[in-house]
Amino acid sequence: MNRRLFLSWHSVLAFAVVAGFVAWMIAGGMSPGRGPGYHRGFLLATGWTTLGLFSIVITHVMRKYAHKLGVSPEFRMRMPIEELERAEMALNEIRRKVMGGALSARADIHRAARNALKEHGVQKLLRIQLEPGTRVGDPSWRVLALPTFPLGKMFHWMHAHLFYGIAALMLVVLHAGYALRPGMGGSLEVLAGFVAITGIVGVYFWSTGPAKLTEREGDLTTEKAFALDKNLERKVDAAFEGVDPALHSEFKALQTDGGGFAEQAKLVRSKVASSGQVPAGVNDLLALLGQQNAVRGELRALRRIRMRMHAWRVVHIPAAILLLVLVAIHIYSVFAY
Numbered sequence: 001m002n003r004r005l006f007l008s009w010h011s012v013l014a015f016a017v018v019a020g021f022v023a024w025m026i027a028g029g030m031s032p033g034r035g036p037g038y039h040r041g042f043l044l045a046t047g048w049t050t051l052g053l054f055s056i057v058i059t060h061v062m063r064k065y066a067h068k069l070g071v072s073p074e075f076r077m078r079m080p081i082e083e084l085e086r087a088e089m090a091l092n093e094i095r096r097k098v099m100g101g102a103l104s105a106r107a108d109i110h111r112a113a114r115n116a117l118k119e120h121g122v123q124k125l126l127r128i129q130l131e132p133g134t135r136v137g138d139p140s141w142r143v144l145a146l147p148t149f150p151l152g153k154m155f156h157w158m159h160a161h162l163f164y165g166i167a168a169l170m171l172v173v174l175h176a177g178y179a180l181r182p183g184m185g186g187s188l189e190v191l192a193g194f195v196a197i198t199g200i201v202g203v204y205f206w207s208t209g210p211a212k213l214t215e216r217e218g219d220l221t222t223e224k225a226f227a228l229d230k231n232l233e234r235k236v237d238a239a240f241e242g243v244d245p246a247l248h249s250e251f252k253a254l255q256t257d258g259g260g261f262a263e264q265a266k267l268v269r270s271k272v273a274s275s276g277q278v279p280a281g282v283n284d285l286l287a288l289l290g291q292q293n294a295v296r297g298e299l300r301a302l303r304r305i306r307m308r309m310h311a312w313r314v315v316h317i318p319a320a321i322l323l324l325v326l327v328a329i330h331i332y333s334v335f336a337y
Helices: 009-027 040-068 073-077 081-100 106-119 154-176 184-217 222-240 245-255 261-274 280-310 313-336
Strands: 126-132 141-147
Touching: 009 040, 009 154, 040 154, 040 313, 081 106, 081 141, 106 126, 106 141, 154 184, 184 280, 184 313, 222 280, 245 261, 245 280, 261 280
Parallel strands: none
Antiparallel strands: 126 141
């Protein structure tokens, strides 16, 4: 399981926000929603804070799809590969000086490395990190050039999406009240709960799925299995040309066969042998079909794991869109009426 997802400062901040509102409610003797003893300031604060948390959640989605579509601001920071190579050569020269002792003070090394990046105009793409040498023969300081991630790493955005989304659900309950009654409040509670639950299910699959996929893949990744299947498909089509067309239907049936391939292949081979000597082309085709069957079986298993990692989105995304529509209607109705 990917435990890094649960070790985030976003979880601490989200918990602090919810805990702060709960403490405020208890200390003030208030009730959630518009029930008896409700507090208008508390109602407004939970509402606007929930909207702010939803905005962060939506920003993560926009950030992800902007990157997928190639319109992220980061793409405007592209540099010619030649400049990156020249910067790396300059850093290698600094590393040699550190190894030789010509540069030893941390501040001097850091300044020289940063100047090297600025000289070649790649300081927006790379940042310098110095790590002390720990093994015998290591330089006093290791000079590393790491990506800057000006808009933050995607897994940090995912942390924000998860924890602020859960916090928003809790604030919806405080804002609307605990009673799941008909109306806008009850609808928002039910829908927010559904979105949160499906999101948590998705987090579980994303936390466990990659490890299961890696364990299942071994040396044959999904991409390799797909490429191998396409290659075998071409070889099988070519092998069919060396077999009597009258037997093609028998062999075509083997291509769609599942777990009983070995037994069915023996029956087909026996049927061919009963009419005389088995042609060499038949043995070649059966061997290729056997390989194709094994590869396709593995590909189906890998795809099932990937499908489980993505299936939750089928309900999570439409429900989230509907929730945002209801939130917009709720805000409009508050100002309009």
